[in-house]
Structure formats: C-alpha cells, structure tokens
Amino acid sequence: MKKEYDMTSGPFMKKLVLFALPVTMTGLLQIVYNTADTVVVGRFAGKEALAAVGSTGSLISLIVNLFVGIAMGAGVLTARHLGAKNNLKVYQDVHTAISLSIISGFIIAAFGISMARILLVKMNAPPDTLPLSVLYVRIYFAGAPGSMLFNFGAAILRSTGDTQRPLKYLAVSGLLNIALNLFTVTVLGLGVAGVGLATIASQYLTAILVTVHLTRTDTAIRLKINKLHLNKPALLEMLRIGLPAGFQNALFSISNVIIQSNVNSFGSAAMAGISAGSNFDSYIYTVTNGFSQAAMTFTSQNIGAKKKENLGKIFRLCFITASVAAVILSCAGFIFRESIVGLFSKDPEVIRLGAERMEQIMPFYTFCSLLDVVNGSIRGFGHSFDVMLISLAGTCGLRLLWVFFVLPLDRTLRMLYWAYPISWFATLAAAFILYMVLLRKYANNNKNLPR
Numbered sequence: 366m367k368k369e370y371d372m373t374s375g376p377f378m379k380k381l382v383l384f385a386l387p388v389t390m391t392g393l394l395q396i397v398y399n400t401a402d403t404v405v406v407g408r409f410a411g412k413e414a415l416a417a418v419g420s421t422g423s424l425i426s427l428i429v430n431l432f433v434g435i436a437m438g439a440g441v442l443t444a445r446h447l448g449a450k451n452n453l454k455v456y457q458d459v460h461t462a463i464s465l466s467i468i469s470g471f472i473i474a475a476f477g478i479s480m481a482r483i484l485l486v487k488m489n490a491p492p493d494t495l496p497l498s499v500l501y502v503r504i505y506f507a508g509a510p511g512s513m514l515f516n517f518g519a520a521i522l523r524s525t526g527d528t529q530r531p532l533k534y535l536a537v538s539g540l541l542n543i544a545l546n547l548f549t550v551t552v553l554g555l556g557v558a559g560v561g562l563a564t565i566a567s568q569y570l571t572a573i574l575v576t577v578h579l580t581r582t583d584t585a586i587r588l589k590i591n592k593l594h595l596n597k598p599a600l601l602e603m604l605r606i607g608l609p610a611g612f613q614n615a616l617f618s619i620s621n622v623i624i625q626s627n628v629n630s631f632g633s634a635a636m637a638g639i640s641a642g643s644n645f646d647s648y649i650y651t652v653t654n655g656f657s658q659a660a661m662t663f664t665s666q667n668i669g670a671k672k673k674e675n676l677g678k679i680f681r682l683c684f685i686t687a688s689v690a691a692v693i694l695s696c697a698g699f700i701f702r703e704s705i706v707g708l709f710s711k712d713p714e715v716i717r718l719g720a721e722r723m724e725q726i727m728p729f730y731t732f733c734s735l736l737d738v739v740n741g742s743i744r745g746f747g748h749s750f751d752v753m754l755i756s757l758a759g760t761c762g763l764r765l766l767w768v769f770f771v772l773p774l775d776r777t778l779r780m781l782y783w784a785y786p787i788s789w790f791a792t793l794a795a796a797f798i799l800y801m802v803l804l805r806k807y808a809n810n811n812k813n814l815p816r
Contacts (some may be wrong), residue, residue: 372526372666373448373675380526381659381682387528389655391519394535396647404709405546405560425505428477430614432469433516434749436462438607440520441665441744442599447524447585448669455585457596459521461603463579464593466517470510477506488626494636497557504558508565511572518575521586523662534574542567609749613740613756623768627781635778638718641709642702645723646730649694653687653734657741660684664745673808680742680800684735691734699727722782729786736793739800746803755799759792 372380439462446454481502485495519531542563549559579588628639660683667675698705706719740752767784774780 372444372663373670373672377663377675377678378682381656381663381679381686384523384526384528384662385655385659385683385686387532387655388523388658389652391528391532391535392651392654393648394532394539396644396651397539405550425477425502426614428473428506429509429512431608431611432466432473432513434609434611434614435465435469435603435607436513436516436520437610437661437744438603438605438749439465439517440524441606441661441747442602443521443586444524444662444665445669445747448666452585454599457599458603459579459586459588460593461596461599462517462521463514463576463588464595465600465603466513467510467593470513473509473513474506477509478503481506501557501561504561505564508568511565511569514572515568515575518572518579521579522575523658524665525584525586526662528658530578531575534571537574538567538570541570606744606747606749609751609753610744613749613753623765624781624784627768627772628778631778634712634714635718637710637712638706638715638720639722639778640719641706641715642719642722642726644709645698645702645705646726646733649691649698649730649734650737652690652694654737656683656687656690657737659741660738661741661745664742665747668746668807676804676807680738680804683738683742687734687738688731691731695727695730698723698730702727718778721778725779725782726785729789732786732789732793736789736796739793739796743796743800743803746807748799748803751799752796755792755795759795760788763788763791 372384439458443455443458443462446458482495482499485498485502515531515534519534522528522530545563545566546560549555549563553559555562576588579586580590581587628635660679663679664676667673667679702720702723703716705723706716709719710716740756743749743752764784767787768781772780772784
C-alpha cells in the first residue's frame with residue numbers, strides 16, 4: 366500500500382480513511398500499552414500502585430502537551446509546504462522540527478524529574494500513594510527525549526500522508542512495553558518502578574525507529590543528522606501554529622489537574638476507580654482523533670495548494686465519520702461499564718466508583734470527539750490561536766468555574782463529573798461557529814490563504 370499520496374484531489378473518503386485508520390490504530394496502541402501499565406499494577410501490585418500510576422496522567426499531560434502542540438504545528442507547516450511543492454521549506458521544516466524535539470525533550474525531562482514531588486503534593490496526592498506517584502513520574506520523564514523525538518518525527522511523516530510507519534513503530538515498541546511490564550512487575554517484583562522502566566524503554570525504541578527512517582528516505586522529508594539546525598522563519602511559524610495548540614492542551618490539562626486534585630480528596634478508591642473508568646474515554650477520543658488529524662492535515666495541504674473548493678468536503682466527511690464512531694463507542698461504554706472497570710481491579714468499591722463515572726460521562730462524550738474534529742480543521746487553516754482562546758473560555762474556564770463555585774454546593778463525585786459535558790457542549794458550539802466563519806472567509810478571498 367502506498368504510504369504517501371496526494372491530499373489535494375478527490376475522491377477524499379478513501380484517502381481520509383487510509384490516513385485516519387493508522388493514526389487511530391497508533392493512538393489505540395499507545396492507550397493499550399498505558400492500559401497494560403494500569404492493569405498489571407492493579408492486578409499484581411495493589412490498589413495503591415494502581416492509584417499512583419493512574420492518577421499521574423493529568424500531571425504528565427500538563428507538562429508534555431505544550432510541546433506536543435508544537436509538534437502538531439510542525440506537521441501543519443510541513444504539510445502546507447508539501448502541498449505547495451516547496452522542497453526547500455520542507456527541508457528547513459524537518460531539520461528545525463527534529464532539532465526542536467531534542468531540545469524540548471531534555472527540557473521536559475529536567476523539569477518533570479525535579480518538580481515531581483512538589484507538583485504531586487499540590488495535587489493533594491494521598492500519603493499512601495505519594496511516594497509511588499513520585500517514583501513513577503520521575504522514571505516516566507526520563508524517557509521524555511525519546512517521546513518528543515517520536516512525536517515530532519511522526520508529525521512529519523503524517524504531513525506526507527504516511528500514517529502507517531508510526532503505527533508499525535509503535536506496535537513493535539508496544540510489544541516490548543508489555544513484555545517488560547510483565548517481567549519487571551510479576552517476575553522482578555519492581556511494581557511501579559517496573560512499569561515506568563518498561564514505558565521509557567518503548568519510548569526510546571520508537572524514537573530510534575522514526576529517526577532511522579527519516580535519515581534513509583529519498584523523499585523531501587529526508588533528515589541529515591549533520592545538518593540539524595533551527596531555521597528562524599520555520600521555527601517562528603511552527604511556534605505560531607503550535608504554541609496555541611500546546612497552550613490549549615496545557616490549559617485542558619490544568620483543568621484536569623484541578624479536577625484530579627478534587628478526585629484525590631475522595632481517597633485512593635475513588636482515584637483508582639476513576640482512573641480505570643476514564644481509560645475508556647481515551648479509546649473513544651483516539652478513534653475519532655484520527656479524523657481530527659486527517660481534517661487538520663488535509664486542510665493544510667489544500668490551503669498550501671490553494672484548492673479552497675475541497676475544504677468543506679473534507680470537513681463534512683471527517684465530522685460525520687467521527688460522529689458515527691463516537692456514538693457507537695459511547696453506547697458500548699455505557700452498557701458494559703462495570704465489566705470495563707472490572708478489567709482493572711477486583712475491588713468492589715473501585716468498580717462501583719468507576720462505573721458510576723462512565724454512566725454519567727458516556728452519553729455526552731460525542732461532544733468531545735466532534736470538538737476535536739472542528740479544532741483540527743481550524744488548526745489546518747493556521748488559526749491555532751483562535752482555538753486556544755475558545756478552549757480557554759470554554760473547556761478550561763467553565764470547568765474551573767464549576768469546580769470553584771458549583772461543586773461546593775454539592776460536593777459529590779457526580780456533581781464534579783458534570784463539568785465535562787457542559788464544557789464540551791459550550792466549546793463545541795463556539796468552535797463550530799468559528800469554523801464556519803473561516804470557511805466562508807477563505808472561500809471568498811484567495812488572498813487570505815497562507816503561503
């Protein structure tokens with residue numbers, strides 16, 4: 366199967382599916398491996414270990430997501446220049462992106478390792494899980510350079526339409542992750558430390574695989590290690606597109622950290638149950654995120670090629686497909702909620718609390734998936750800053766208002782959960798209006814198309 370193809374000519378449905386499915390499978394594999402972490406520690410290391418690993422996700426995302434957004438900006442910029450067939454700019458984009466990934470990886474590692482305990486204490490981590498949480502976070506961030514290199518490298522590959530190689534690389538590293546999980550936890554008895562070591566080993570393997578391919582390809586995205594540099598115009602444009610996306614992700618994570626802090630105050634059983642239940646959210650998000658990535662990349666290439674007539678078609682196909690997938694998966698999550706949480710723990714209280722969360726969240730999760738598709742399309746236009754502002758007011762702002770002003774009126778987990786669907790719906794409505802405004806703007810004026 367051809368891994369790179371023309372995104373600027375139809376019919377689009379087959380191309381969108383060929384692009385989105387490997388992205389979806391890549392994300393699902395990542396979640397499967399994360400799920401393997403929580404299943405192994407939950408089954409073999411106890412409730413406290415499960416809480417320690419599961420409750421650190423929002424903190425890790427807060428630190429990492431800023432740079433993942435910049436990787437997204439690198440992909441958008443590279444896709445635009447590929448669409449315009451400007452190989453010189455593609456060369457500059459690739460070498461700047463990889464250089465930036467290395468720098469950002471070491472920055473994340475230094476910050477995460479040094480600040481782990483302070484941040485977890487601020488999040489109200491219970492004393493019985495704090496030492497394990499600190500240990501896991503520090504080990505995890507030791508793998509940040511590898512993680513960043515893979516994220517930036519995968520974004521470059523996807524800008525060409527090649528979504529299959531990142532999937533293959535992750536499949537190989539994931540098998541290593543699972544094997545090491547079982548070995549380090551069940552055989553060596555390392556518990557949380559074993560899970561962390563397995564994770565960073567797989568991260569560095571993906572980094573090696575993507576780097577080797579970029580140095581050997583004979584296409585415009587070929588990487589020359591001895592030519593690594595930061596091209597100022599390319600860097601500034603990546604930051605212009607990527608930083609708002611990164612800040613949006615960070616703001617999203619901040620609201621989740623605050624929510625997680627409130628969850629932590631309900632004890633380790635609530636932490637473990639909600640961690641187990643929320644894993645299924647990630648599966649739905651990842652399936653539909655494939656079409657968000659497709660909307661962003663296809664939109665960017667068509668803007669580079671100045672084919673404005675394709676923009677609406679791409680959006681409609683991605684929006685409809687994501688809707689169908691989200692509805693089907695949300696219904697499955699609602700129906701089988703107790704069985705899903707039961708995969709992670711045998712503790713009846715953990716199962717009850719996790720299933721309770723899924724019962725309330727699943728009927729509304731489609732809003733979150735559709736929001737991701739709309740935001741991806743807007744980023745494809747190069748308007749990441751506008752997406753960030755909407756997310757600041759909607760996703761982050763509404764959740765904080767809910768936690769600080771509404772939750773105290775009825776301090777229960779069910780009341781806390783309502784922060785999610787309310788913020789999804791409000792933000793989706795605002796983002797959809799912005800997309801329609803931008804689509805009409807670009808359809809009526811070619812001068813506004815970025816070069």
